[in-house]
Amino acid sequence: MWISDSRAGEAFEGPAAREMSSRSEAADRLAAAMASYQQGSLEAFEYIYGSLSRDLRKYLLSLTLSAPLAEDLLQETFLQIHRSRGTYLHPRPVRPWAFGIARNVYLMDRRAWRRKRSLENAGEDLLLELGLPAAVEKLADRDLVRRSFGCLSPDQQEPLLLHHVWGFSFREIGGMLGIREGTAKVRAHRALEKLRTLVEKSS
Amino acid sequence: MSSALPDDPLLESLRSRVAEDLAPVRPYRWASRLVAAIVLVALGAILLLWMWLGPREDIERLGGFGAWGLSIFQISCAGGLLSLALAQSLPGRWASFGRIVGLGALTFSVHGWISGWTHVASPVWPSTGSEIRLALFCLAAELTLALPLISWSLWLLRQGMPFRPAMLGAIAGLGAGLVGDAVWRLFCPYSSPGHVISSHSLPILLLAGAGALAGLLWDRRRQHRWRERSGGP
Numbered sequence: 001m002w003i004s005d006s007r008a009g010e011a012f013e014g015p016a017a018r019e020m021s022s023r024s025e026a027a028d029r030l031a032a033a034m035a036s037y038q039q040g041s042l043e044a045f046e047y048i049y050g051s052l053s054r055d056l057r058k059y060l061l062s063l064t065l066s067a068p069l070a071e072d073l074l075q076e077t078f079l080q081i082h083r084s085r086g087t088y089l090h091p092r093p094v095r096p097w098a099f100g101i102a103r104n105v106y107l108m109d110r111r112a113w114r115r116k117r118s119l120e121n122a123g124e125d126l127l128l129e130l131g132l133p134a135a136v137e138k139l140a141d142r143d144l145v146r147r148s149f150g151c152l153s154p155d156q157q158e159p160l161l162l163h164h165v166w167g168f169s170f171r172e173i174g175g176m177l178g179i180r181e182g183t184a185k186v187r188a189h190r191a192l193e194k195l196r197t198l199v200e201k202s203s
Numbered sequence: 204m205s206s207a208l209p210d211d212p213l214l215e216s217l218r219s220r221v222a223e224d225l226a227p228v229r230p231y232r233w234a235s236r237l238v239a240a241i242v243l244v245a246l247g248a249i250l251l252l253w254m255w256l257g258p259r260e261d262i263e264r265l266g267g268f269g270a271w272g273l274s275i276f277q278i279s280c281a282g283g284l285l286s287l288a289l290a291q292s293l294p295g296r297w298a299s300f301g302r303i304v305g306l307g308a309l310t311f312s313v314h315g316w317i318s319g320w321t322h323v324a325s326p327v328w329p330s331t332g333s334e335i336r337l338a339l340f341c342l343a344a345e346l347t348l349a350l351p352l353i354s355w356s357l358w359l360l361r362q363g364m365p366f367r368p369a370m371l372g373a374i375a376g377l378g379a380g381l382v383g384d385a386v387w388r389l390f391c392p393y394s395s396p397g398h399v400i401s402s403h404s405l406p407i408l409l410l411a412g413a414g415a416l417a418g419l420l421w422d423r424r425r426q427h428r429w430r431e432r433s434g435g436p
Contacts, residue, residue: 040227042218049214072433075213080364082221086228087293087363100295104364109433112426178297178366 023167026051030094038085049078052095055166056102062161063106063154073109077102096172099162103176140199148198156191159184164192233289233359240355241282241382248348248386259392261325269324273317274385281381284310285356288374292363300367307374307411314381314407322394329393341391341402349376349383349410357417368418368425376414380407 030051036044056077060070080101088097149157158177162168163184168176173184262270287306291297329337356375365371384403391403 038228038230040225042222042225045221045225046214046218049217053211053213071213075217076433078213078217079220082217082224084294084364086231089230089232089293096295097293098295100297101364104294104366108426108429112429112433172295174299175296178299180299180302183299 027093027095028091031091034085034088034094035090038088038090045082048081048094048098052098053078055095056098059099059102059161059166060106062157063103069109073102073105076109077105080105093172095166096168096176099166099168100176140203144202145195145199148195148202151198152191152194156187156194159188160191160195163188231293231363233292233363234286236359237285237289237356238282240352241278241285244348244351245278245382245386249389252386252390256390259388259390261327261392262389264325265321269321270389273320274389277313277317277385277388278382280310280313281378281385284374284381285352285378288356288371288378289359289363291367291371292360292365294364297366300370303367303370303374307377310381311377311407314384314404317388318394318399318403321388322396322399325392326394327392328395329398334398337393338398338402341387341393341398342406344391345380345383345387345403345406346410347383348386349379349406352382353379353410353414357414357421360418361421365418368422369415370418372414372416372418372421373411374414376410376412376417377407379414380410383407383410 030048033044033047033051037048053074057070057074060073060077061067064070064073077098081098084101088094152160159170159173162173162176163170170184170188171181173179173188174181177184179187259265259270284306287298287303291303353376356379357372360368360371360375384407388403393399393402
């Protein structure tokens with residue numbers, strides 16, 4: 001069986017440490033699945049799909065602001081993952097690699113069709129589906145927070161979501177967006193501050 | 204164990220497409236392929252040129268460091284640049300634009316520094332009346348030496364998923380040109396600034412331009428295939 005069920009050591013204390021440990025185990029399982037997938041395992045592909053599709057769909061939704069387009073791009077992302085599976089180098093983390101492919105797919109589509117991204121055309125349901133940092137969602141009602149989020153530039157929205165919602169490190173975000181780690185940190189920080197300011201002003 | 208979602212039509216569609224082409228793939232170990240390519244090209248070229256032309260007349264005056272040492276150093280720097288370009292074809296590991304451009308400029312400056320050192324150590328001017336002929340000869344030689352490496356690098360880039368194809372093509376051209384120049388300087392004795400700029404620096408920049416153009420055309424073709432596949436906005 002290619003996925004190990006062995007438990008990690010017992011030197012963990014507290015919920016934060018347990019959460020980190022479970023995230024680390026999940027990352028290891030995903031890396032093992034990728035290695036199996038590269039060897040030709042369909043079951044491994046299904047596992048990878050199950051682990052990543054939900055987050056990738058939300059990520060593409062935040063980029064495109066269009067549910068039908070996000071679905072199309074999600075399919076294309078997994079096809080690209082399949083075609084580019086040789087570019088994954090074990091045992092590096094799989095999620096930054098997969099999110100990088102998703103972003104590339106989105107940019108390819110945007111450049112090919114010269115699409116413009118607009119929050120005004122995004123429906124209410126879509127806005128609700130977008131995950132936002134917990135620290136921001138507490139500030140005001142959901143609708144106000146999401147409308148304010150739409151006022152941020154895409155360059156600010158992405159690092160904010162990638163770090164505070166999907167838990168990527170700024171180093172990983174830099175690698176996914178093709179920017180320096182420090183730049184990713186600054187953009188996320190400024191995005192959060194601007195979002196707080198907008199929400200407070202509107203409230 | 205599988206965490207696949209039940210009754211997911213997208214998964215069903217993907218499963219059948221993936222199952223059609225599930226042959227094992229080897230991970231994209233570009234670093235070893237790149238090193239092998241650089242060593243093969245450089246050694247092969249040096250051997251052939253040594254037998255055909257013999258080393259530059261002032262090689263003893265330059266000494267082991269000035270001749271071989273500096274060429275090996277330039278090849279190493281160029282190899283580093285090519286590695287950077289190829290790493291950019293791996294998703295999720297893309298460096299910033301400024302870093303790539305900065306490293307490219309820094310590596311190109313190594314060529315300038317080495318050329319300057321060589322001229323100070325052993326200044327040799329082309330004879331009057333033969334400047335253009337020699338310039339064209341050196342230009343052609345460097346372009347020819349770099350051709351296998353730039354072709355190989357661009358092919359390797361295509362295997363991955365490059366983020367900025369035009370810029371990476373330029374970096375690949377720059378790296379290949381620097382390797383070609385590092386080899387050719389072991390055989391070309393002329394170190395005057397005019398000759399170096401027109402016949403040694405220029406081909407490096409031309410190769411960078413050719414790489415950028417190749418990257419741009421490849422990206423355009425990729426977008427065109429995307430439009431055909433996706434059918435419309």
